[in-house]
Each structure stands twice: as structure tokens, then as C-alpha cells.
Amino acid sequence: MILLLGAVLALGGAALLSSLASRHDRWARSAVIAGLAAAAIAGGTLAWRTIAGQRVSDLLWSWPVPGAAFHVGMDSLSACFLLLVLVVGCCAGLYGEGYLAGSHGHIPATPVRFFFLVLLGAMALLVAARNAFLFMIAWETMALAAFGLVSCEHGKPEVRKAGLLYLICTHVGSLFLLALFALLGRNAGSLEFSAFAAAPALSAAERVAVFLLALVGFGMKAGFMPLHIWLQEAHPAAPSHASAAMSGVMIEMGLYGLLRLLSLLGPVSIEAAFFLVALGLITAVFGITFAMAQRDFKRLLAYSSIENIGIILTGAGLGCYGLAKHHPSLALLGFAGAILHTLNHGLFKSLLFLSAGAVYQAVGTRDIEACGGLQKRLPWTCGLTAVGAAAICGLPPLNGFTGEWLIYNWLLRPDPGHGMLFSALAAAALALVGAFAVAAFSKYYGLTCLGQPRSEAARDAREPSWIMLGPMALLAALCVGIGLFPSPALHVAFAAAGDVAGQARPAVSASLDEWSRLLGAIGLLGAGVCALSALLWLFRGALLRRRKVGLGPTWSCGFTAPTARMQYTGSSYPMPLTRVFAAALATREEIRPPLGYWPVKASFESRTPDPALERWLPVLTAKFEEWLSAPRRLQYGRLQLYLLYVSAFLVITLLWKL
Amino acid sequence: MEPFSQLLLAFIVFLSLYLLGSSSLTGCIKIVALQGMCLGALPLTVRAEGFRLRGLFLAAGMFLLKGFVIPRVLLYAIREVKIRREIEPMIGYAPSLLIGAVLIGVSFALAERLPVPAGLRTSLMIPVSLATVMMGMLMMISRIKAITQVIGYLVFENGIYLFGLAIAYEAPWLIEMGVLLDVFVAVFVMGIIINHIARAFDSISTEKLTRLSDY
DSSP states (O other), X not given: OHHHHHHHHHHHHHHHHHHHTTTOHHHHHHHHHHHHHHHHHHHHHHHHHHHTTOOOOOEEEEOSSTTOEEEEOOOHHHXXXXXXXXXXXXXXXXXXHHHHHHTXXXXXXXXXXXXXXXXXXXXXXXXXXXXXXXXXXXXXHHHHHHHHHHTTTTTSHXXXXXXXXXXXXXXXXXXXHHHHHHXXXXXXXXXXXXXXXXXXXXXXXXXXXXHHHHHHHHHHHHTOGGGOTTHHHHHHHSOHHHHHHIIIIIHHHHHHHHHHHHHHHOOOOHHHHHHHHHHHHHHHHHXXXXXXXXXXXXXXHHHHHHHHXXXXXXXXXXXXXXXXXXXXHHHHHHHHHHHHHHHHHHHHHHHHHHHHHHHHHHHSOOBGGGOOOHHHHSHHHHHHHHHHHHHHTTOTTSHHHHHHHHHHHHHHSOOTTSOHXXXXXXXXXXXXHHHHHHHHHHHHHHHHHSSOOOSHHHHTOOOOOHHHHHHHHHHHHHHHHHHHSOHHHHHHHHHHHHHHHTOOHHHHHHHHHHHHHHHHHHHHHHHHHHHHHHHHHHHHHHHHTTSOOOOOOOOOTTOSSOOGGGSOOTTTTTHHHHHHTHHHHOOEEEEEOOOSSSOOOOEEEEEOOOHIIXXXXXXHHHHHHHHHHHHHTTOOOOHHHHHHHHHHXXXXXXXXXX | OHHHHHHHXXXXXXXXXHHHHOOBHHHHHHHHHHHHHHXXXXXXXXXXXXXXXXXXXXXXXXXXXXXXXXXXXXXXXXXXXXXXXXXXXXXOHHHHHHHHHHHHHHHHHHHHHSOOOGGGTTOSHHHHHHHHHHHHHHHHHHOOBHHHHHHHHHHHHHHHHHHHHHHOXXXXXXXXHHHHHHHHHHHHHHHHHHHXXXXXXXXXXXXXXXXXXXX
């Protein structure tokens, strides 16, 4: 456990050093890189040992605060998330140095470095915490560090708005978590996680309360469907490497919390499991539908995070179903699918956010419709974007496929007990999500990287520095590697799933071998396909060697003056699909068509606001305001009156008690 | 010594009443200073069995701080903002005096029913402290100028100090020092803030602060 402390201290120390050395950019940068490297080595060693089955003893220091203790421990579940934190955190942190240098002072470097490292340290501590008090401290530190990252460009009003929204959401979530731990702590008589597990069974009503509190508290961070409102606002506002860490790791911490709670409190009821699956599928379909309709590419990525969280939640719900039905192999399969997809999502989503940041810096806008033709200008960045986009769509030779494949296998298994209708519906919903993901990401990749540049900035875009490309390439290599050789990642996921489902190692490894063999075969097939494609590509090159390859204009149906703006746009490309969901999307369009024989002006504008944030939340807040308007009359803003209220209250309580 | 302490306590109540009825700000500050000095002297009179060095020290600190330093800060503040009188209190001077008298009665009634150690039941200390707290509160509520609010706050704090003195004569040294420091810093900060309010609003009437409210 000293290794974990070392990792956390390295990150915290680097955060302090980098802000102390804020005057000397080079020193601050070295502090960040050294801290990341030290944390990666220490934490990575610890995680690897734990997953390999070595027992690591807990570290317990008492604290004078009642109920609190500095108690950290490691099991496979913690180790799995620790690995994710470190891999994504180090890649994003390294990239961040290049990104900060490339922003030419638009982003304040010192606070971004500080908050980024604090965010990583808090998450590393969070996954190891074995005491609810320590857990909440790490949780809040993580939330506040992320707030610092979201609102670092606070000169812009939309950034301030996003930061405030995020802060409110995260505190609402924390409030629910506090209530949750208070409830569990009262039952167990202690705030230790081990005491929660050993505590007497909760009553039925308390179980429902715990379930709902955990769902809202952790779900607010993870972004389950009606609770996602901060995600699509906060991710575009943060610097790209911070969005990568937030989207790739931080929101997954909500799922970690849920899984940890499951491992402590045991199975939920079947109805609750069904509810989780349904919520996951709704979240996934919702997220990807809205991702399709976005024009801001970081917003698109944020919505796709909601979709992936939905898929992960579906897997976790299926695992819960297996637990509730006392079907260990099903439980293991569901949880392993969820955890594997969590790992994979962390990798490809951070890759996509990093490459989106590179595009943003090169073009200077997040509007898809100002990009175009970047493949020729930023070949590396766009190539890596293509890898990430293919992975997130769940296409076979890449890692996104593996986790979803486990979940599909759960659904397609002819097991007794769960109705076929349920499985069929869920599988169909997942398939729909996959297809929409292809639409959304072909739009993203196609419109930004292919075609002709739509703006001056896109025409003059240049490749970013190697310090930004390197981490992206590493993440892409991991995506491809896990896709082709899935068994190490499967090993990690199954070990963690075994912890959640409370199963012993031998049972887990039997199941692991079976799936590892199957997925390994698929990976080999994928490798074969890749090799064949490479051969064909070489063959094409050989055929074309002696010939001249010419470039010509696109055929424009006979129109004489085509321009680059006559390409597919962000709204027109997914239109066949968005039209089907028009009622749900409620895209606002402002059309001023060309009128008369000599039209002067014509314009078309479309915007897809988030329904939960801009349609449902105002209704709710309006209701609240109505309720609160009566006590609000007491607010005159006059100091003397407030003093009168206070003294009247005090005197009344005094008289009442005597 | 007992009669002497009774006399001091009566004097303290009288000073609080006088404050409620006085309109001159300089006068108010001087009265608060006098009240502070009485408070400083009070611990020396309550215990017959000789003084400890610590008690003397505290008394001297209290005497200096409340009798000289804080009034200086306040006098400086009103000289800076150039005001002399509280012109339009929310509750007039005569009604405030009447309410003050009622509050003294209420505090005696309250003190009877308060669960305090038996030895204190007959002492004047508890009712006087309650009365001082309430009158300080009344002053804060009924006056508009920021400076009179600070004075009200001081009276209020004097009451709390008296109560502490009654309940635990042997209050820990650190706590006493902490309280003294708190009061000093509070008054210091308020003195500065009053200047800023005067500069921003051209007046130190807290009425103007309602402009800062949400609506």
C-alpha cells in the first residue's frame, strides 16, 4: 500500500511543485512529467501485483475525527480502475503539456496543471478508499478539481455557466452520497466499508432508499439519463486533456461507486436489476441520438460518453440480474462486460478527446462545419481519430468490440429464467445504439477529416507537436492491442468482476478461459483482416507505382460554380436518422428561404438543445420557485430585519425550552 | 467586594439604557468605552479570595482594548466619514428606552428560570448579562447607521462576556484571549468597511445596502 501512497503523494507533490514553479514554465513542466511518471510506476506496479493475485495488506491509520480513518486497501476492482486512472491520466497529462504550450497563453497553465494533477491524485485515492469518510473526501476533492478545470477559461460567459452548472450538479450528487453513507453508517455503527458488508441486513424500505440514493448520487457523476445535464456543457468548456480525463475516467468513478457498493451490500432485487438495464439502454439510446445531432464536436463526444455510460450500466444491470437469480456465470459475464467496456471507453474516449483538442487547436473552432479536408493536413491526428472513432463504434478488430460482445453474449444466451422478449428488446436497443454510433462518428470523422476544407483556418491547419501526438498514438496502440489480443484486458475485467460478484478466483478463471479463447480467436481473425488489408494496400501501391494519380474536382451535377460549402453539413448528413427522431430531438430550425427571382438573403440555422436541461429542468425549477415564493417574501434585503429574525428566533427557542 | 460588584453591574445596565436614548455618536462611543472599562474592572470585584496574576492580566487587557483601543478605532471611523448624529432611527429614542426597560424585566424573568448553578441564582450577573445582550440586539435592529450597529454589536458582546464571567470564572485563558482578539478584529474590520460603504454609497446608512439585494 506504500506504493499507492507514493503514487498519490507524487501527484500531489507535483501539483504543488508545478504551481510553485509557475514562473518557470520548464520547471513546472518537468515537475508534472516527473510526478506522472512516478505515479505511473508506483501505482502501475501495485495494480499489476493485485490483479496477478498477490494479496496486498490494507493500510489503516486512525483519525481524530469520529467515524473517520485513513483506511486504504486494494482488490482487483480497485486495481482495475487505478490502472485506468493512471494510463489515461498519464497520456492526457503528457499531451496536456503540449496542449498548454500550443494554446499560447489562452489557457492559464498553472491552475490547469495543478487541478489536473489533483484530479488524478484524488481519483487514485478514491478507488483505494475503504472508509466512507475518506471516500467522500477523495470524491469531493475530485469534484472540485474538475470544477477548477471546467472553469479555467472563466473569461468566457458560457464557460462560467457550464462551471456553475457542473458545481451545482456535483454537489447535489454529493448530498445524496452523504445521505447514503449516513444511512449505511447508522445501520453498521461505523463508516468502515468492511463494517457495511458485515452489518445486519437492511429493511426493505431502507434497501430501496439505499438503491435510489446511490443511483442518484453516483449517477449524477456518471451521467445517467436525466442526470446527465452537466456533461455536455462541462466537457466542451474544459481544456481537451482535462475533458479526456473527465470523460474517460472521472465519470466512470460513478460506476466504480455503484460496483463497490454492490460488492459490499450484495445483490439487488430482480426489479432493481431490470430497472438498471432499462435505465442503461435509455441512457445509451438517448446519448447517441443527441450525439448525432450536434455540431460542436466536443459536445458530440460528450453525448457519446453518455451513450457509453449507458452501455456500461446495461452490463452492470445484467450482472445484477445474474446475482439476483443466483446465476454466477451470468453475473460474472455481465459485470465483466461492464468493466471491460469501462476500460475500453476510457481509452478510446480519451483518444478522441485528445485528437479533438488537436483539431481544435489547429482550426480554432469546435464547429464541425468549419473543418473539413484535415486528413491531408493533419494525417497523424486524423488517422488516430479514425482509430478512436472505429473503436467507439464497436467495430471488430478494435477494443470497443470486446466489451460490447460480452454484453451481447449475455443477452443472446438461451438461459432459462429471463424472458426472451427482454433479451431481444435489449439486444435490439444495443444494436440500434451501435448503428447510431457509426452514424455519429462517421459524421464526426467524415466532416472534419474528409472532403474539402470549409474555412481558411481549416485550409491552413498544421499537425500538432510530437508531445501531443505521442500520447494519442499510445492510446490508439492500446485500442488496437486490446482488440487484437484481448486476453490481458479480459483478465483484468474478470478479476474485477469476480470481486463485484463475490466469486472466488478458480470459478472466475474457468469462465475467463472460455471467453478469452473465443475473443482471442476473434482478435486473430481481426489481425488476419488487418494483415490482408495491409497486403491489398501494398498491392495497390505496387500497381500504381508506374502510373500518374490525378486529382479532379467533384462532379457537381452540372453546377458551374461549386464551393467547399456545398458539402454535407453537420445537420444534413445525419438528417435521414434525425428526422425519424425529430419529435424527441426537437431540433430548432430557423429557415429563411431564398424568396423571389433575385433572392438577396437566405439562411438556415439549426440547434439541438438538451431536453433535460432546457425543457424539463425549467419546468421543475419553476415549480420550486412557486413553492418557495411564499417564504421569499421575508427577504427584504434589510440588515436590521434579518437581525430581528435571528433574535426573535433565539428568544422564542429560549422561552420554549424554559 | 460584593456591593461594589453589584454597583458596577447596575452601572452597566444604566449605561446600556443611556446608549439606547442617546443620539450623539461621539457620546455613544464614549459610553461604550466606559462600559468596557467597567467590564474590565468587574472580574477584580467578583472574587473575594485575592487575585491571580492571570486575572489581573486579563482585566488589564480588557480594560485597555475596550476602554481605549476600540473607541479610538470607532472615533477615527466617524471622523473619516464626517457624521455626528443618528438622525432617523427606526424606533425612536423614547420607545427604545421603554422597550429597553421591558427587556430588563424580561431578562430578570428569564434568569429566574434558567438552569444555572445554585450559587448564581441570586446574583445580579445573569439578568444583567441577558439584559445587555438584548439591548445590544435591540440597538442593532433599530438603528440605521452602520456605526451604531457596530456599537450595538459591542454592547451585545459585552453581554456575552458578562454571561461567560458568571458561568465560568475560570474560563480558559486561551478562550478569553480568542474572544478579545475576535472582538478587536471585528471592530477593526467594521471600521474599515464603514469607510468603504461611505465611499461607495455616499452615506453609511445601511438602508442603502438594500440596493445590493437580489430584487
